[in-house]
Amino acid sequence: MATSQNSSGPPDLDSSSPSDQSACSRSSNRSLRVAEIERRKNEAEDPFVLALKYFSDVEAGTPVTGNDDVERNLVAVERVAYSKGLPPEAISIMLEFAMSLRMGTSPCVRVLKCLIPATVVPQEAVVRAVVWLCVGKIPLSTQVLFIKWVLTMFDMIDAKDQLHSIYGFLFSFVTEENLVCVVMILLHLRLFRVRKLLDLQSKMGRQPFLMHLLSLYKVFCPELVTLSLPSRMKAGFRNHNSQWKSALIAVQKKNSFQVTSSVSLTVRLKDKTNPRKRKHNHLEVPALSSAVNTQTNPSSSRKLVPLVQLHSFSLLLENLHHIELPAQMGSLLGSSLALQYLDCVQDESAFLRLNFWLGHALHEEFLFCSSGVSQNSEEVLQFLDRLLSSQHFLQEGFSSTEAFLYKFLNIWDGSLLRPQILGMLSNIPVVPSSCIRQLLFEPLMQLFFTSTLFFKCGLIECLNSMLLKWLTWHSVYALEDGLDISLNSHTSINMTLSGFKDSLMELVHFVGRLASVGLQIEGCHSLLLSFILDFYETVCDMFLKYGLPLVVMPPAGVFYPALFATDPVSVDRLAHIMYRYKVNLMSAKTQEKQTEQAFHISRQTYREFNHYLVVMVNCLWNSKMFQPGMGVEMEEELLVSSKVPQYWSSFDFIHHPAFLSYAVDFHHKVGHPKPWGWYLEYLYAQGFEGLKQFVQSNISRRSTAGDGQGDGLSADQR
Amino acid sequence: MERRNSMARTPLSSVVAPRRSRSKSYRRSYHSCLGAASYLSLTSGLTARRLTTSRRAPKSHSITEKVSPEQLALLVKKEWQLSYVTPLHQFRHKQLKSYSRQLQAFIVAERQQGLAVGMEGADSSFRVSFSVLQGMVETDDDAESVFVQIHSKPVFAGQEKPMRSVWSGWLACISGSPDYLRSLPEDFVCLPLFCSSGAEWLTSLVKSWFQRMFDCCFGPLEINTTNLEWLVALWTNCHSEFNIQHLKLMWTLPVVPPLEVTYTLHPQDAWELWRSIREDVQDEEKTEGGRDTMAKDGGSICIEEVMRFMQALKCHFYRHFRVDLSTGRLDQVSTALGSAKHNGKIKISNSSYMITTLMLLTECALLKMPI
Secondary structure (H helix, E strand, O other): OOOHHOOOOOOOOOOHHHHHOOOOOOOHHHHHHHHHHHHHHHHOOOOOHHHHHHHHHOOOOOOOOOOOHHHHHHHHHHHHHOOOEEEEHHHHHHHHHHHHHOOOOOHHHHHHOOOOOOEEEEEHHHHHHHHHHHHHOOHHHHHHHHHHHHHHHHHEOOOOOOHHHOOHHEEEEEEEEOOOHHHHOOOOEEEEEEHHHHHHHHHHHOOOOOOOOOEEEHHHOOOOOOOOOOOOOOOOOOOOOHHHHHHHHHHHHHHHHHHHHHHHOOOOOOOOOOOOOOOOOOOOOOOOOOOOOHOOOOOOOOEEEEEHHHHOOHHHOOOOOHHEEEOOHHHHHHHHHHHHHHHHOOOHHHHHHHHHHHHHHHHHHHOOOOOOOHHHHHHHHHHHHHHHHHHHHOOOOEEEEEEHHHHOOOOOOOOOOOHHHHHHHOOOOOOOOHHHHHHHHHHHHHHHHHHHHHHHHHHHHHHHHHHHHHHHHHHHHHHHHOEEEEEOOOOOOOOOOHHHOOOOHHHHHHHOOOOOOOHHHOOOHHHHHHHHHHHHHHHHHHHHHHHOOOOOOOOHHHHHHHHOOOOOHHHHHHHHHHHHHHHHHHHHHHHHHHHOOOOOOOOOHHHHHHHHHHHHHHHHOOOOOOOOOOOOOOHHHHHHHHOOHHHHHHHOOOOOOOHHHHHHHHHHHHOOOOOOOHHHHHHHOOOOOHHHHHHHHHHOOOOOOOOOOOOOOOOOOO | OHHHHHHOOOOOOHHHHHHHHHHHHHHHHHHHHHHHHHHOHHHHHHOOOOOOOOOEEOOOOOOHOOHHHHHHHHHHOOOEEEEEEEEEEOOOOOHHHHHHHHHHHHHHHHHHHHOOOOOHHHHEEEEEEEEEEEOOOOOOOOOOOEEEEEEEEOOOOOOOOHHHEEEEEEOOOOOHHHHHHHHOOOOOOOEEEEEEEOHHHHHHHHHHHHHHHHHOOOOEEEOHHHHHHHHHOOOOOHHOOOOOOOEEEEEEEEEEOOOEEEEEEEEHHHHHHHHHHHHHHHHHHHHHHHOOHHHHHHOOOEHHHHHHHHHHHHHHHHHHOOOHHHHHHEEEEOOEEEEEOOOOOEEEEEHHHHHHHHHHHHHHHHHHHOO
């Protein structure tokens, strides 16, 4: 890292970001600086930051009673503490403030009560506080409170080396009878301490807390403690204060969602925030623990490092080649670091283990469990979200979820955990075209036609993202091996490029069918249409973006509803899609000419495209609606009897229901003689980029200042 | 080939090139779907892994020759609670001794949780022994069955009192689907059927030890109506060689309050009925064209015969009591050979015909495998 340090950075660079120098150019440094200033400005106005500043600067002896500043600032701190938890520096400041008794003892207790850490407690703060404790001005009850706080937060202290060295001081508090029961647990085993404890016991009699400490000692160092202790003791140390604990849990819960979604680097050990023991606990992610069953592999003489012991990405990199997998692969799901490792190992049985566990959990919870799922939806949600974020992180689905979904789709009601199920569904890998119908399409079709509009939209969106993932896989994969997939010898895959194309075509056609019928059922709902157009935006670019020589046109049931949609956005998007189709087909054609090879895109596709293009140009531009040979035909008498004047122009850019309001608006602004070109410019100015692309690429206009409508050019491909 | 290659590449090279480093996992992506499809018959598994529609008729004497009588004695006359287990990772039949020690230590440690001080001699209060049930296999693909026994001394018993067995359980795979077993990598051992008998807390301890040790999962294995009906037929079919003494069936009917029907048949009557149905079906098949007659001559039983047999039993009941049993759920089946309950409890009273029963149960357990 240091080798790449670049000294050419500007001298006035913000000192707080020296590490950025190497990576960033001058201009991005400036933007960083601007952002930094902006952030600081925001921070300066933040009452919380102000409050912290106040508490770090406040002079000793400032009166508390009647001091509104204290009250206001304290409230600000408390609000943050109970909602998000305090950042480490805030903990330091507030602890220092409280323990120094700068404003007397009364705010001290209140501050201590709200010290809920958001992430960790800095060790220095605790050590300093202990120093204050030794000064001895603090009332006993507050001392107890402080030590209880330390106990509760003990696991969150970032390092403990210095703490260990001051245990001696802590031990001295043992003699203070009120403190004794809480100090104990902090102590480590030392011979003289045991002696002291034994003395103490003879003085105070058999106090339960003493007995517990002694029994604890006996476990670790049985030769020191020889006295016999009762084998059963109820209620050992209460090592936490319930009030803090609950606040802490609340804060952690709130923060944990963000942690999982952003996939932090640290190993997430199993959170123990679930006191309620479920009867059927299928969805519990096992704790990350090192394998017990390791002696089975004596051949590997080198030392293996259990995954549990790795706490950072750099450690993971260092030990990458001698990492020991955990005892239960399911525990990887709880840890992003482990997932990173999983991402780079090619261990078939490791995957199988993970999949056995995951599949078992899903099957037991959703398929075999007769009691139903709804009652514990909270945990189910958490589990599935974690699963989804893992899959998202790995950018692929697990094969066990795939197997599970094929079964579950048949019994799914379409509403239970819809976002999660659809999310999992969108992650499934390419399904061979021979079984895609039975496994996927039939259950989905049934669900689609019997569910609400929102499900329909959700499903189309899901299928769109499924298509995107398949395409991405293909593009990376095809590129990597540079060959047809079937020629790849080092994998056991027997899917050929044509097989992949078949699956993909099946999927696109399936969505086409769903969309056509769905639009009819829902009366061409514009929300549904929007999701469908999303899908076709992916489809039209398959060749150029993903290198798949496959172009599939939308069915008429999608094309016409979009063309005659009443909202201009849909028409605009359709125009954009048609434009992209054209670009894709053109480049396919040029490639075909270059390579002189029989190409995969059929003539039929070109014909379909040309037909749609002619219809669109005739309809929007040439005002030649309802002409024979077009997609929409009607009998002459019928059209006349409808008494629509100039019915042939009723869907051009001016009269199209989607654009009529724009035409009227344009008319009001510009006045009587309205040049066609101006109107177009006006439409483009409204943000109809798709229309612009469509017109510019397909229609060559003869006269730029044309008063009439320019002659359309139906841009035939052949 | 060369040309198509360049064609696929040109439009992409700018977009995707930086992702090359991640290629491995994408390869796996393909692998995990399609590899698995061929690998664990994932996609075809939905159709392939069904209950078989035809079974071999039970034959006696095969088991007693292979398995020692002492070990058989451990298995019979006890009610077993059934579970299914996903394949065990890194399980070695050669290390049973070490497993005994480890499970023993695990039980003792779990027992002592909450007790701060080790009780004197606590670790000797349990003794765990793993052993192989030699010969309890049907095909070469089956892994040898493993028997686990936990002995304990009552808390207040004196030193001289012997330890007694407080828990026992065994893992078995009898004639498991060869396609499935062969698809597993070498470091997995598939023993899908887990039978346990003893204190619940010990069962759950043993299970969690297996889970941690071999990264497997346990789930309850219940015997559904169809499988119980299979047992009825298979057991009845034994009557010609072994007196089943009675055929007892219990149904639960979904009425309020729930109606339980116990239906006991004289073995000879059941046998007569069964034989007539067998003959009927076989006659029909012969007239149809005699397909597969080799297998039909008493050697195997098909699902159709089972269904007809049950239908006949239900009809008979309906004629007498006007209660249609087909609306209810078959809960329990018992003969002198053994008994089986819907909730996954099974008791084997006579070891002669147990292999057939275990084959059926193994099949049920394999059906429960998540992949």
